[in-house]
Amino acid sequence: MTAHSPRTIAVVTGxxxxxxxxxPIMRAIAAHxxxxxxxxxxxxxxxxxxxxxxxxxxxFPDAAVVPMYDPTHTGRSADAAAxxxxxxxxxxxxxxxxxxxxxxLGDRIEALAATLAATVSGIRxxxxxxxxxxxxxxxxxxxxxxxxxxxxxxxATPASSHRLVAMGEESRRIHVAGSPAVDGLREIxxxxxxEFALNxxxxxxxxxxxxxxxxxxxxxxxxxLIRACRDAGATLLLDPNHDPGRAGILKAIAESExxxxxxxxxxxxxxLLKRAHLLVGNSSAGLIECxxxxxxxxxxxxxxxxxxxxxNVTTIHDWDFIAVQRAIHEQLAQARKYGALQCxxxxxxxxxxxxxxxxxxxxxxxxxxxxxxxxx
Numbered sequence: 001m002t003a004h005s006p007r008t009i010a011v012v013t014g015x016x017x018x019x020x021x022x023x024p025i026m027r028a029i030a031a032h033x034x035x036x037x038x039x040x041x042x043x044x045x046x047x048x049x050x051x052x053x054x055x056x057x058x059x060f061p062d063a064a065v066v067p068m069y070d071p072t073h074t075g076r077s078a079d080a081a082a083x084x085x086x087x088x089x090x091x092x093x094x095x096x097x098x099x100x101x102x103x104x105l106g107d108r109i110e111a112l113a114a115t116l117a118a119t120v121s122g123i124r125x126x127x128x129x130x131x132x133x134x135x136x137x138x139x140x141x142x143x144x145x146x147x148x149x150x151x152x153x154x155x156a157t158p159a160s161s162h163r164l165v166a167m168g169e170e171s172r173r174i175h176v177a178g179s180p181a182v183d184g185l186r187e188i189x190x191x192x193x194x195e196f197a198l199n200x201x202x203x204x205x206x207x208x209x210x211x212x213x214x215x216x217x218x219x220x221x222x223x224x225l226i227r228a229c230r231d232a233g234a235t236l237l238l239d240p241n242h243d244p245g246r247a248g249i250l251k252a253i254a255e256s257e258x259x260x261x262x263x264x265x266x267x268x269x270x271x272l273l274k275r276a277h278l279l280v281g282n283s284s285a286g287l288i289e290c291x292x293x294x295x296x297x298x299x300x301x302x303x304x305x306x307x308x309x310x311x312n313v314t315t316i317h318d319w320d321f322i323a324v325q326r327a328i329h330e331q332l333a334q335a336r337k338y339g340a341l342q343c344x345x346x347x348x349x350x351x352x353x354x355x356x357x358x359x360x361x362x363x364x365x366x367x368x369x370x371x372x373x374x375x376x
Contacts, residue, residue, distance in 0.1 A: 006033070006034055007101065008035075008037075008097075008098070008099045008100045008101075009029050009036070009037055009038065009100065010038040010039075010040055010094070010097060010102045011026050011037065011039055011040070011102075011104075012042060012090070013040070013042070013043075013056060013110075014041075014042050014043025014044060014110025015043055015044050015045070015108060015110065015241065015242070016045070016263060017241065018106055018108065018110075019045070019055065019266075020269070021105055021128075021129075021179070021181050022103075022105055022128075022180065023059065023180075023266065024180045024183035024353030025103070025105075025128065025353045025356050025357065026039060026059075026060070026353075027353060028353035028357035029357045031357075032361055034361040035357060035361050037060075038097055038099055039062070039063040039064065040064045040065075040090070040114075041053050041057075041063045041064070041066070042065070042068050042113075042114075043108070043109075043110035044110075046065065046067055046069065048071075052263065055265055066086065067089065068082040068085050068086035068089070068109075069082045070082070074247075075244050076213055076244055082109065083109045083112065086109070086110060086113030086114075086117075087113045087116045087117050090113055090117035090118075094117055094121050095121065099118075099123060100123070100124070101123070101126050101151075101152070102118040102123055102124070102126070103125075103126040103127075103356075103360075104126075104127055104150075105127075105128040105129050105180075106129050106143065107132075107139040107140065107142045107143030108142065111127075111142070111146055112145060115127070116149070122370055124365060124368060125146075125149060126150065126356075126360065127146050127147055127150035127152070127154065128154045128177070128180065128352075128356065129143075129154075129155065129179065130143060130144075130146065130147040130155050131153070131155040131159075131161060131162075131167075132155075132157075132163075132307060133306030133307055134303065134306060134307050135302065135306040144167065147164060147169065148167065151173065151368045151370065151372065152173055152359070152360075152363060153174040153175065154175055154176075154177040154355075154356050154359070155176055156176075156177065156178055156288075156346075156347050156352070157178075157179075157347060158176055158346070159308060159346065161174050165375070168374035168375050168376055169375070170373070170375055173368055175355070177356050178348015178350070178351065178352040179352055180352040180353055180356075181285070181289050181347065182289070182292045182347050182348055183353050184350065185270060185289065185292050185293060186350070188267050188271055188274070189274075190271050190274035191272050191274065192271075196275050199236050199259050199261065200234050200235075200259040201234055202234045202236035202276055203232070203233040203277045203278060203332060203335075203336075204229045204232055204233055204234065204276065204278050204280055204332065205235075205236055205276045205278070205279045205280070206226060206229050206236065206237045206280050206281055207238045207279060207280075207282075207283045207285070207286075208222055208225055208280075208281040208282055208283075208300075209249075209281070209282055210241075210243045210244060210248065210249060211243075211245070211301060211302065212244075212245050213244035213245050215248035215251075216248060217245075217248065218245040218246075218247075218248030218249050219249070219252050220248075220319075221300075221301070222248065222249040222251075222252035222253065223252040223256075224319055224324065225280060225281065225300060225324060226252055226256045226258065227321065228280075228324045229280050231325060232278075232325070232332050233277075233332060235258055235259075236258070236259050236260070236261065236272075237256065237258050238260075238261055238264070239260070239261070239262045239263065270289065273285075273289065273295050274293060274295075276295065277295075277335035277336060278295070278296050278298065278328065278331055278332050279296075279297045280297070280300070280328060281299070282300055282303035284304060284307065286299050286304075286313055287304055287307055287308070287310065287313055288345070288347050290312055291310035291312050291313070291343060291345035292345060292347065294339075294342055294343065295312065295335075295340065296314075296331045296332075296334060296341055297312055297313045297314070297331075298314050298315075298316065298328050298331055299313050299314065299315045299316070300315075300316045300319065300324055301316075301317070301319065302317065305317075310343050310345040311341065311343040311344070312341050314331055
């Protein structure tokens with residue numbers, strides 16, 4: 001690479017939530033004089049029309065589009081077929097676009113498809129948020145599979161970095177960057193009074209993602225949680241992600257007749273969290289963004305088991321209505337009495353995007369050969 005040939009970084013985004021986390025990295029890459037950004041939208045961005053692809057294109061009009069899912073089929077078998085389609089289509093795209101590095105985040109099949117396509121094609125992969133533990137997610141093993149294929153690692157915390165080393169990854173490939181979820185939080189304004197009132201001026205935000213493909217079980221769990229939230233005060237329901245089991249949660253949301261939002265762009269979501277008193281559910285945002293904002297959280301179930309948990313989070317491991325109800329009331333009372341909770345969190349200082357972009361620009365790829373070795 002010379003001063004006249006910037007290094008091309010292809011960033012692959014497959015979901016609404018992960019796009020919000022990748023955005024500060026994308027912007028830092030685009031602004032770096034030694035880097036050139038390619039954006040590829042795939043996965044659930046394309047499931048509805050215009051879907052969240054419109055959100056990606058609003059920031060990056062030239063984003064490439066690579067379909068994966070068949071919207072008429074859902075479930076684990078449909079996801080497996082989508083993984084195959086995505087791997088093939090992304091390999092074809094990489095052959096034409098010829099990026100130097102493909103960057104992915106997290107643990108979803110979109111990241112795995114991009115990683116498989118790039119690695120087998122001889123393109124180096126950079127992985128953000130590798131080494132995390134989230135034992136209750138079906139995608140937990142996907143995160144570690146991506147890490148074993150990746151050539152550069154940008155874990156969010158020192159503990160995640162240590163796990164990568166324990167997995168046999170070379171320490172020189174690992175750069176602790178913090179979580180991009182913390183980047184720019186202070187600059188996002190709280191939701192306006194008018195929009196907040198339009199959504200019922202909620203004290204409680206409900207955000208529950210499925211952890212199984214049993215729609216009846218997801219419906220029962222969501223119903224339990226919604227009843228506990230409703231009992232505590234004004235509640236706003238947010239739609240879950242597109243994992244199998246989603247239909248059960250959506251059914252419980254529709255039956256509740258409470259105020260509901262199907263999707264918020266990241267600025268709207270963070271602005272909403274800045275106005276509420278409590279987040280209830282099982283989103284990683286409760287452990288990362290909410291910790292940085294000082295918002296109290298009642299985390300229910302196993303989805304975030306193993307993830308580093310700051311002091312703003314109270315976890316109820318089972319789905320007992322009385323236990324969940326008690327935790328919600330206690331945390332809501334604390335929030336109303338004391339306001340935001342200032343707590344330490346391990347997810348960095350809000351500069352992950354620039355740290356990652358700088359490391360990508362400086363990386364001597366001869367030190368990170370495509371062929372990898374375990375350290376043991």
